[in-house]
Amino acid sequence: MNTLGSLVLEFEQHFGDERSPDTLFSWANALISDDISRFPDDQVDALNHWGMAAYYVPAELGGKLSNFSELAMLIRLIARRDLTVAIGHGKTFLGAVSVWVGGDAAQRHLVAEDILSCDMVSLALTERLHGSDVSSTEVTAVKTPKGFRLNGEKYLINNATRGQALSVFARTDHQGQSRDFSLFLVRKKDHPPQSFSQVPKAVTHGIKGADISGIQFQNLEVNHDALIGKEGHGLDITLKGFQLSRTLCAALSCGAADTGLRLAVEFAQQRRSGNQALIDIANIRQVLATSATQMYIADIATQVISRAIQCFPQQMSLLSAVAKASVPVLCETMMESLSDVLGVRSYVQLGEQTDIFGKMLRDIRLISLFDGNTAVNLQAIALQLPTLARHREKSVNAISPQMLDALFCIDTELPTFDRDSLSLFTMRGDWLAAGLKRAESMTGECPVLTEKLVQIQARLTELDGLVQALPVELGHPSAQRFSLAKRYCNLQLAAMTLLTFLYNRNRLSRSFRSFSWVEECIDLLLGNQDALKDMHCLKLVRQQLDDNNLFSPLNLSIRGEVDAKLAQTREDSKATRAEKPTKEISYV
Ligand SMILES: Cc1cc2nc3c(=O)[nH]c(=O)nc-3n(C[C@H](O)[C@H](O)[C@H](O)COP(=O)(O)OP(=O)(O)OC[C@H]3O[C@@H](n4cnc5c(N)ncnc54)[C@H](O)[C@@H]3O)c2cc1C
Structure with missing residues (x-):
């Protein structure tokens, strides 16, 4: 178990079984409040009591925010129980982020104090x-x-x-x-x-x-x-703040999708049509296999991009847009398909566990609408594509292996977040070419992954060529540029999946050490034919369901014993970070 794993268990043990109506933070209570449009005060109070608000406040201001992937994970855990609570509580981070990014010392301390006293911003x-x-x-x-x-x-x-x-x-x-x-x-x-x-x-x-x-x-x-900040700098600060909050929105989607997939697979395993379990019927199996693959892609993108806030803040104008334009859409598409598996249970409350699905389906649609909708984020990517293409070759040497290690290796401590490195434009290219180059020395003994790597590289070269061949445009990007931005997102996600596997293979649980699931994720993203013929991701999802794990290649159990030593390591690391000035251990 790693420190993220211990945080997940700590949270889950505290809030208990979401399926039990006796638990305060349960699916049943989420539905009761939702049915009468009541604000979930009790759950918000419980989160405050547990100390969630401290995770919105940087460690150097007395809070617990020193690792954005931890915050993303906590948001996912709240969202998998109730998106109303996750959005109602988590919005304080969005309210405060302008101050974290652009405020002076007095404002930062004032807002930190307010949030630590559980005020909402x-x-x-x-x-x-x-x-x-x-x-x-x-x-x-x-x-x-x-x-x-x-x-x-x-x-x-x-x-x-x-x-x-x-x-x-x-x-x-x-x-x-x-x-x-x-x-x-x-x-x-x-x-x-x-x-x-x-x-x-x-x-x-x-x-x-x-x-x-x-x-x-x-x-x-x-x-x-x-x-x-300064007068006239409101737009810059807001856009920089969005680079953090949009990334975290992906975690909201992952939480809801985790619950949707969990319920749909369980239902399909138990429900019979004639003498067959639903899960053995070809088209149902295909929907579940696609959803399982989408789930792992979404999980990896969310984890990697939330780590990127600290590793590559200069690239966050791009990467946050990739997160916000891709993950919510992936998860929404997945939930829509899963509603076909659940049939009427996606529409009617029958006093069963699946009742929460309909609420999750309604709620998840919001995530691609707010905090900059999908179109706005695709536009942000489309506008940067020509610069990225121009810098592709140079960017290989501009990104150090040390930074890539920090981005992908889940046990590597992240550099301290440096707000001054956020930028409205990714000026010197992205991490992609350097990451793929690095992967060349890591896929050695695996011809299948070498082939996938070559495919991603070829598609990237093709994309850069198409981008550079387009005429210069003024005003809103053309529909063609939007479609190239979508292709770019898929290449980012494919590369993230590949590198996450290559960097962490030996840290993953046994069943994730085989590359087959990675191949499926990449094939789906690249639109390759027969992408899911062996349905490895679905097998892994079924196993993780039995093991009470989150759907993620990282081994994150939601039931079990908290490792006291790891919990202490996490707290010690936060205390050390809180004492260090930002620049001192920054890699940038
Ligand atoms: C539940 C909820 C909570 C919210 N919370 C907050 C909050 O806390 N703070 C806050 O300030 N706001 C908040 N909002 C507002 C929300 O962020 C905006 O409504 C949202 O950014 C988009 O606005 P729109 O859909 O009304 O309009 P528009 O942006 O006008 O979009 C209309 C349509 O045009 C398309 N479109 C827009 N721009 C482009 C473009 N450049 N290129 C191509 N197509 C485009 C969009 O895809 C959309 O389909 C919230 C909204 C909701 C529903």
Whole structure:
């Protein structure tokens, strides 16, 4: 067991069996709250009591956030029980991230203290008339002798009503430029009640109990010290913050998909049609095999990209978009297909374990819509493809093996997160060519994986050629560029799967040491024919179901004994990191 494994067990032991109606944080209670659109206060309180809020706060500010893959894993564990709770609680990280990325020391300490006292923080970016188009923002912040005066409405804001503080994105200029916007930290308790009012919660088709509401500012006065970063830097800071939060959104999808797949495989094993178990019927088996493969791809992408926040912060404008454009769509597609396996149980509550599936199916659809929808993320990738293609060769030597080791080797300690290395554009190319080059020396004894590696490299060369042959475009990228961005995402995910296996083969549980499942994942991503003919991933999923493991090649049990030594190692490592200044052990 590794330290991530001990964290999973610690969490799972504390919150107990999600299938038992006697457990507070159970599927049954998730449904009860959802049916009456009630906010899951008790579960949120329980998470606070366990100390979840501390994982949103960087270790150097007194919190427990020193490893983003741990945070991603915890979000996944919450999401596999109830996405309403995961989104309702986890949104505090999204609210605070602008301060972590762009705030000064005083703001960082203030927000850290607030969160450690379990205050909720929201991000107030969206407006009723403008979804992803933040350049049309109408909320204004006009300069006053003491600071700024805010007016206007933010709507569809998670925890706008229940939350105690908000990072507010507002217009401070009208030059028609990206520097027209600034971010402000608004703590409700610092302002008179007449300076803001709440807009009632929207009725949502999923996460029905969540507080998706709004706030109107009526001459709300903030002092200069409420400005996050410099005036005019609101868009930069927001986009950098998204590089962290969008990555974590992938963990939300993985959690819901884990539950969906678990229920569908169990059902298909038990349910009979005539004298056959459903799982032995060819088309059902095919759906389950595809879903199992998608699950492992999604799991690996989420783990790798959350580690990349600390290993390759300069590439996160790209990698976070890959995470957000790929993983939620993979998991949603998977849940849609699994609903065919469950039949009416995906639609009706029959007093069975499968009742939660319908809620997960509704809830999961949201993840590709918020925090930058799929189109926005594909656009972010499409715009960077020409630069990536141009730097492909040079990038091989620009990425050190040490950084690749940290990215892929699950037992390697991650460098400390360096917010100053986040960038709006991946200027010097991505890790792909260097990673694939490194894989050449690792696939040696396995001709099948060598063949997969060569295929990925060939597809990448082909993609770069297509990108470079396109005419220069102004404005929104063409449909063709969007489709190339999707292909690029698949190549990223294929390479991540291959390298995760090559780096960790001997650390994986026995059944994952054979390369067959990796071959299946890569074939599915590359659209190869007969990708799943042997259905290895499905076999592994069935075994992990029996073993009470999360669906992941990492050996993560959800039932068992916590290894006290490993739990202590994790705590010691956090304490050490909290004492070290960021730059000291950064690899960048
Ligand atoms: C449950 C929930 C919680 C939310 N929480 C928050 C929150 O906490 N804080 C916050 O600020 N906001 C929040 N939002 C708002 C949410 O992030 C926005 O609504 C979202 O970014 C997209 O807006 P839209 O779909 O309304 O509109 P649009 O962005 O206008 O999208 C409409 C359609 O156009 C397509 N499209 C948009 N742009 C492009 C493009 N460039 N190229 C191609 N196609 C494009 C999209 O794919 C979509 O299909 C939340 C929304 C919901 C539903």
